[in-house]
Amino acid sequence: EIINDWGGKREEHEFEHLYRDDREVRLPFNYCNLTLQPAKDPYCSIEAFDPNFNPRLKDKKLFGNLGQVGIVYDLLSVVPFLQKHSKNPMTGKKMAQSDLVKLVLHYNEQGEIHCPVTFKKLTEATQ
Numbered sequence: 533e534i535i536n537d538w539g540g541k542r543e544e545h546e547f548e549h550l551y552r553d554d555r556e557v558r559l560p561f562n563y564c565n566l567t568l569q570p571a572k573d574p575y576c577s578i579e580a581f582d583p584n585f586n587p588r589l590k591d592k593k594l595f596g597n598l599g600q601v602g603i604v605y606d607l608l609s610v611v612p613f614l615q616k617h618s619k620n621p622m623t624g625k626k627m628a629q630s631d632l633v634k635l636v637l638h639y640n641e642q643g644e645i646h647c648p649v650t651f652k653k654l655t656e657a658t659q
Contacts, residue, residue: 560656561604561654561656564606565621565622566605566609566613571605571606571635572608574634575634576602576604576605577620577627577633578602579623602633605632610632
C-alpha cells in the first residue's frame with residue numbers, strides 16, 4: 533500500500549537527479565586545476581579561505597583552521613593564462629606570476645609521491 537498510497541514510494545534510482553549537483557569530484561592533490569592532468573612542474577597559488585566562493589570549504593575536518601587553501605597548477609599551463617588575463621583561473625581574483633609558490637614533490641622508485649622524511653607514500657588521506 534505504501535507504493536500506491538500518498539504519492540507512492542519511489543525507488544532509489546529515482547532520487548539520483550536530486551543529488552547530482554551535490555557530488556564533488558576532487559582532483560588528486562598533485563593534479564593541475566587547469567589541465568586536469570598530473571602537474572609536471574607544480575606551482576601553487578595560496579588563496580584566502582573564502583567559504584562564500586565554495587560553501588563546502590566550511591568543513592573543518594577537511595581544512596581545519598588554516599584560513600588558506602592552495603590551488604595547484606602546472607607552470608606551463610598557468611603562465612600563459614596569467615599573461616593574458618592577470619587573474620586566478622579558479623577564483624577570478626587578481627593574480628601575478630610572483631604569487632605562485634613552487635611545490636617540491638618527492639617521488640619513490642615506483643613513481644609515487646612520498647614524504648621526504650619518513651618515506652611514507654602520500655595518499656589523499658595524508659595530504
